[in-house]
Amino acid sequence: MRQFVDQLIQNGYFAGAPKELVYAGAMIVAALVVLSVFVAPLAGVTSWLERRVWARMQSRVGPNRVGPQGILQWLADGIKNLLKEDIIPASADKFLFSLAPYVVFVGFLSAFVVIPFGRELIVADLNIGILYLLAVTSVVVVGILMAGWSSNNKWSLLGGMRSAAQIVSYEIPAGLAVLTIVFVAGTLSTQGIIKGQGWAPWDWFLFYNPFTFVAFFLYFTAALAEGNRTPFDIPEAESELVAGYVTEYSGMRFLFFFFAEWGNLYVIGAVATILFLGGWHIPAIPALADQPILKGGLQFAVFFVKAYFWVFVAMWVRATLPRVRVDQLMSLCWKYMVPLSFVCVVGTAAWMLIWPQGNRPVSMAMFLLGVVILAMFSKRVGYQIRHARPVLYLRPYI
């Protein structure tokens, strides 16, 4: 990114303009492009896909009328929300009430700065990338608290307080799981962590040792809780709190919260891919060596598919598990996940002392364990299908 702008300046574009101004302009253009070309359609399509996947898991059809198979449903919903009346309650704190959606939105969007799209494609490869990511995703809780407090509504306030308690608690296992990988990689930069892995599954940090394997599931669970996803969606539990902190919001402001929620799903998947699943690594194909655009596209595709698989898993978990109670949420975090994540950190530290270069046979064994778990899983799925004798319908569309 920076080299590209430097090259443009050297070639005589923007003559006379201060260098800093050109950099700032380039950053704004890059942010707009990322927002409008990637994030907005991604969050929208995710909302549609989630409804479809969820529906199929409940033997329903889901939205399939707007556009082919309903793929334009998110546009229709967005336009509908834009046209709706924007209500600010009379007794609300008007300034904070209008500011809160943007804080949530900025908090989630800032994460895209360090999320790579490929080996060369990244907005900024910060040397504290993963730390920055943990920091900006926590800004979301400030926005949620703002929304909860400024609405002047007891449901909103309860939702905001629950969200704060939840995110503060689950930051710890998430941070410790990330720390495990930082130990192994020896760097905080997202690109550096990816470069420490390889294209093959046994080179991924997921299978590095048993502790990182556990850390992955701890990270994913904690990230779901931080993203207020079912089964941890107690801040907006509709059976208890109407809609939690978004109770008083309407129209576009309401949409901003959910835009952030669906976009956040991709961030969760992308971080899991960066830390544990080998990022954008593709096998070294000689034919691609002198075709940088094709290679970059392939790397992006690999990264995107890996990240989006975890978005799918989040939808799948949402269709499977019931919402946990507040006390269960806290006991799960403090009694189980925090001790386990400490075990992971200490275990990996000891592992690094004994085998500084990693232990290849153990990695292969962990990879085989993963394959065995997958095989067992497909066996259970097969059992469920045989057991119920349903009418199979394998086409994704209907």
Next chain:
Amino acid sequence: MEAVNGYVRNIFETVTTIFEGMAITFSHLMRRPMTVQYPDRIPKPVQETLPLRYRGILEVDMDICTGCLACERVCPITCITIGIDMNKETKQRSFSHFDIDICKCMYCGLCAEVCPTGSIRHSQEFEGASYNPAGLVRHFVAQPVGLYKPKKGGETDPTLAKKVEVGMKYLDEFATPEGAGGAGKEEG
């Protein structure tokens, strides 16, 4: 030791039950959805999937209606109103109106049972939505029509004969308390 056992068992049970639950939901992803996409994306019209003796909105075949008013009298909620005028010169009687208020009708089927020719009967239609209540009153007489007079020895006009046959068939098969062929089995 007990506490440690419970702790480990809790973790184990959480992992295994989530594993099993995810397998169940994934198997549902491969099943056919139960949804019937009424009204446009259905394999065949809903009318064809209705039961044989389904009591839909009433319809009247005015060509074989004798004007006996049996249906009007038997209707418990008087949703049927029939007007019959007599031409003083020709002594011919004719219907001025024959209205059924679908709003009131409770689909009891008494009118269809008492009709001597089977001209009033339940159709398979059920989509009665309308923008105002007046749209739910079905008018069966557009301009005055004469009454039907059954002829001794059977109907000779082929089109009317066909209609009478349809009406009698309906009476025999559907508009009897005991169902198909039930008219003879009625207990006194």
